[in-house]
Amino acid sequence: MHRLLSIATACILCQAQAFGAIYKCHEGGRVTYADRPCPGAGAELALRAAPPPDPETQARMARARDMVLEIDKERAEQTLREERDGERARRAALALRKRCDKLRLQRQWLEEDLARTRGDAKEAARIKVRRQAETLAVECPA
Known part of the structure; x- marks a missing residue:
């Protein structure tokens, strides 16, 4: 389960680089990630730009x-x-x-x-x- 969540997070973060901001949301004791602002508690994640290619x-x-x-x-x-x-x-x-x-x-x-x-x-x-x-x-x- 933890591995699946890590993979999903990585996928979302990769997509965020291509499409826009990622938001970390706290809903009922659970943490989720979304591409839209959270309805409840949450924050926009600061994404670092990819390093320039070697x-x-x-x-x-x-x-x-x-x-x-x-x-x-x-x-x-x-x-x-x-x-x-x-x-x-x-x-x-x-x-x-x-x-x-x-x-x-x-x-x-x-x-x-x-x-x-x-x-x-x-x-x-x-x-x-x-x-x-x-x-x-x-x-x-x-």
Whole structure:
């Protein structure tokens, strides 16, 4: 209870610095604090002005604030770079997948041509299929 009263008093005093005077009132054996003059017995509290801020502390705080802003800026730039790199990688993967699909389709067509080929042209068709398979193996190892 005493701690709660101390906290409430501190809050009221802090608000008083920002908003105006504080009054200590005595009502029925109880002490209360208010922002208006007391109806019964009471007195206005003399409030001291806050001490001026320490220049060294202000300078340290300014440096820390600048450092935080710089870190946030670098983090945002890094995130943007990662997003761009990710998009570039997705486009490259899509292009590779298309290229590999095209090579597989060409190999399939050459195999179909080989199956229909007769006579002397069969060996040339077989070489084309083998070369296409080799190209596919080199460009699309998976």
